[in-house]
Amino acid sequence: MRRSRNTVLSVISAGVFLAILYMLNLNRAGNGMLISIMQKSAIFALVAVSMNLLNGFTGLFSLGQAGFMSIGAYTTAILLIPVQSLDGVYYMNGINPGIRALKVFLSALPPWFQSVYPFVALIIGALFAAVIASIVGVAVLRLKSDYLAIATLGLSEIIRALFSSPQLDGITNGSYGLNKIPAFPKMFGGLVPPIITPFIVSAVCITLIVLLIRSSYGRAFMAIREDEIAAEAMGISLFKHKSMSFIISSFFSALAGGMLAMYMRSIEAKTFSITLTYDILLIVVIGGIGSVTGSVLGAFLVTASKEWWLRFFDQPLELFGWDVPLFRTGFRMVIFSILLMMVVLIYRRGLMGTNEFSWDRIFGRFKWKRKKVQGGGS
Amino acid sequence: MNGIVLKTEHLTMQFGGVVAVDDLNIEIPQGHITALIGPNGAGKTTAFNVITGGYMPTNGRVVFHDKVIGENHPRSKMKKIYNGSDRTTFHHQVVNTPDKITRLGMARTFQNIRLFKELSVFENVLIAKHCRIKAGMLSATFRLNHVEERTMREQTQELLKTVGLADLAREKASSLPYGKQRRLEIARALATSPSLLLLDEPAAGMNPKETEELAQFIKDIKDSFNLTVFLIEHHMNLVMDISDKIYVLDYGKTIAMGTPKEVQNDPAVIRAYLGVEDE
Numbered sequence: 001m002r003r004s005r006n007t008v009l010s011v012i013s014a015g016v017f018l019a020i021l022y023m024l025n026l027n028r029a030g031n032g033m034l035i036s037i038m039q040k041s042a043i044f045a046l047v048a049v050s051m052n053l054l055n056g057f058t059g060l061f062s063l064g065q066a067g068f069m070s071i072g073a074y075t076t077a078i079l080l081i082p083v084q085s086l087d088g089v090y091y092m093n094g095i096n097p098g099i100r101a102l103k104v105f106l107s108a109l110p111p112w113f114q115s116v117y118p119f120v121a122l123i124i125g126a127l128f129a130a131v132i133a134s135i136v137g138v139a140v141l142r143l144k145s146d147y148l149a150i151a152t153l154g155l156s157e158i159i160r161a162l163f164s165s166p167q168l169d170g171i172t173n174g175s176y177g178l179n180k181i182p183a184f185p186k187m188f189g190g191l192v193p194p195i196i197t198p199f200i201v202s203a204v205c206i207t208l209i210v211l212l213i214r215s216s217y218g219r220a221f222m223a224i225r226e227d228e229i230a231a232e233a234m235g236i237s238l239f240k241h242k243s244m245s246f247i248i249s250s251f252f253s254a255l256a257g258g259m260l261a262m263y264m265r266s267i268e269a270k271t272f273s274i275t276l277t278y279d280i281l282l283i284v285v286i287g288g289i290g291s292v293t294g295s296v297l298g299a300f301l302v303t304a305s306k307e308w309w310l311r312f313f314d315q316p317l318e319l320f321g322w323d324v325p326l327f328r329t330g331f332r333m334v335i336f337s338i339l340l341m342m343v344v345l346i347y348r349r350g351l352m353g354t355n356e357f358s359w360d361r362i363f364g365r366f367k368w369k370r371k372k373v374q375g376g377g378s
Numbered sequence: 379m380n381g382i383v384l385k386t387e388h389l390t391m392q393f394g395g396v397v398a399v400d401d402l403n404i405e406i407p408q409g410h411i412t413a414l415i416g417p418n419g420a421g422k423t424t425a426f427n428v429i430t431g432g433y434m435p436t437n438g439r440v441v442f443h444d445k446v447i448g449e450n451h452p453r454s455k456m457k458k459i460y461n462g463s464d465r466t467t468f469h470h471q472v473v474n475t476p477d478k479i480t481r482l483g484m485a486r487t488f489q490n491i492r493l494f495k496e497l498s499v500f501e502n503v504l505i506a507k508h509c510r511i512k513a514g515m516l517s518a519t520f521r522l523n524h525v526e527e528r529t530m531r532e533q534t535q536e537l538l539k540t541v542g543l544a545d546l547a548r549e550k551a552s553s554l555p556y557g558k559q560r561r562l563e564i565a566r567a568l569a570t571s572p573s574l575l576l577l578d579e580p581a582a583g584m585n586p587k588e589t590e591e592l593a594q595f596i597k598d599i600k601d602s603f604n605l606t607v608f609l610i611e612h613h614m615n616l617v618m619d620i621s622d623k624i625y626v627l628d629y630g631k632t633i634a635m636g637t638p639k640e641v642q643n644d645p646a647v648i649r650a651y652l653g654v655e656d657e
């Protein structure tokens with residue numbers, strides 16, 4: 001019974017969230033910033049969860065997220081920039097004729113293909129990243145903890161350098177970056193309006209990751225996190241399972257990267273620098289390493305406070321005719337860092353620790369409080 | 379089925395100048411309980427690590443159910459250092475990772491308990507069943523293997539009942555008392571469906587009563603799971619009580635072997651344990 005209650009509650013909250021999104025969609029004129037922040041949060045939630053799969057659930061401290069995101073972003077962008085915009089985008093160096101021919105061919109395909117094409121592009125980008133991850137994984141997954149972190153960070157920077165190198169001008173447009181990337185497509189023939197698409201895609205992907213984590217393979221990942229030697233002694237192949245986790249994490253990071261390209265409409269190699277990985281790591285740590293719901297919550301909290309709630313600190317402020325000196329552009333990042341430190345100091349293991357959100361917990365807490373009140377009364 | 383389950387031939391393990399295991403030759407028959415004893419630092423755990431694939435031996439061979447699972451011959455630098463016998467007998471290099479050897483049917487416990495600390499008792503055992511999973515990652519993710527998953531869970535529950543941990547299934551592994559943790563480690567090893575069970579000091583830190591219970595427990599699981607047992611132990615009462623055959627190591631060398639009675643009265647063993655100097 002409790003289980004059915006929880007299911008009902010979950011369905012209701014998902015419904016409410018969807019309803020809010022549809023309402024925002026109807027009133028999108030006045031809510032541009034809110035929508036944009038929520039979309040970015042949804043995308044970052046997916047990257048954070050896929051990073052958490054690797055760092056929190058498999059215990060592999062990897063910092064290559066931005067690199068794999070860039071693979072997804074560039075692939076998706078190149079596939080999606082409309083043929084008629086190509087000359088404008090690649091105005092300096094021209095586009096590789098092979099890619100142009102492919103795009104011309106694809107653009108001639110029937111409408112049903114065009115309607116799924118953006119999603120196909122996302123998946124191709126993700127698969128591409130997965131292939132790269134499976135090759136690189138052979139080398140880097142032998143490394144332990146800090147060494148793995150440094151190697152993946154280096155990898156991420158190498159990918160970035162490659163994308164902005166003049167040799168790839170015809171493909172990635174080198175240091176000029178790519179623009180004119182189409183925005184989010186609608187889904188199911190308009191049933192899901194473009195604004196809501198990233199939420200649906202992220203939700204589906206996160207659900208898949210959760211299903212994986214809760215399967216026998218996910219348990220094997222956690223065993224590796226807990227104790228590699230014991231896991232291996234229990235018949236779990238370290239290489240096989242670490243590779244799996246690494247490849248899947250890269251797949252979904254790249255998919256989120258593709259969505260980021262649609263969100264930003266223009267990308268350049270600089271977008272995917274170490275700071276991006278740092279931002280995601282922050283979300284994972286704030287939410288709780290090893291908690292999916294923590295990562296989702298963290299993504300929304302961090303993005304919202306960085307881009308919205310703390311904006312106020314960037315405006316000049318006058319109190320009783322006194323111009324408060326600190327309130328200048330950039331001050332919000334100081335406040336943000338202070339808040340961060342406080343969260344880390346108070347919740348040592350992130351907001352959620354390794355726990356997941358559950359209705360039982362919420363109700364359990366209420367009950368506990370009520371009991372205490374009764375105890376006080378008697 | 380009274381064959382030899384595990385055999386080592388001239389097994390040697392050298393760390394730099396230390397020969398931790400020196401020319402070890404053991405034979406473990408099906409259904410027996412064989413013990414490996416010796417003073418601290420004698421090389422017992424190292425022998426286990428080599429047999430289970432943790433280290434590649436410096437020289438020698440490990441045979442499990444007539445299959446060579448590990449083999450090496452001294453090469454390059456080791457060749458110069460190594461002075462053991464039969465340095466030219468082994469020509470191949472056979473390397474297996476520990477997980478592969480476990481899937482062949484050899485499970486072990488650790489001297490310094492290595493449970494999955496943050497996970498529940500139930501999960502600890504359930505994870506060990508993963509090595510026998512048939513479903514691939516995708517079908518497991520989409521729950522196409524729900525029958526297999528349910529069977530795994532039922533078997534785990536069953537196993538926990540057998541070892542007497544059923545009522546602790548939801549507890550965090552690290553919250554169990556020491557003795558129960560040792561028992562859980564054995565349960566987890568059993569969950570991999572082994573034919574040979576290697577126990578590294580299962581009675582370490584237990585009081586006499588717990589030790590006695592453990593002796594009975596080992597005999598019980600040996601029969602009910604049709605196991606062969608190879609154990610390292612310092613509690614002499616336990617060893618003498620349950621072992622069919624005992625090997626005694628000292629400084630890596632096998633100084634004695636035989637039935638408990640034979641070993642007990644062996645002067646070399648007494649000397650090694652009491653530390654009596656040769657006059």
Ligand SMILES: Nc1ncnc2c1ncn2[C@@H]1O[C@H](COP(=O)(O)OP(=O)(O)OP(=O)(O)O)[C@@H](O)[C@H]1O
Pocket residue numbers: 393396398416417418419420421422423424425489
């Ligand atoms: N990885 C290693 N590197 C170097 N030396 C090692 C290594 N492992 C073990 N040794 C050495 O090998 C010798 C045997 O150690 P081992 O742990 O096998 O002894 P043991 O018989 O299990 O002792 P105990 O009863 O204390 O558990 C010791 O001298 C130890 O220092």
Ligand SMILES: [Mg+2]
Pocket residue numbers: 422423424489
């Ligand atoms: Mg030992």
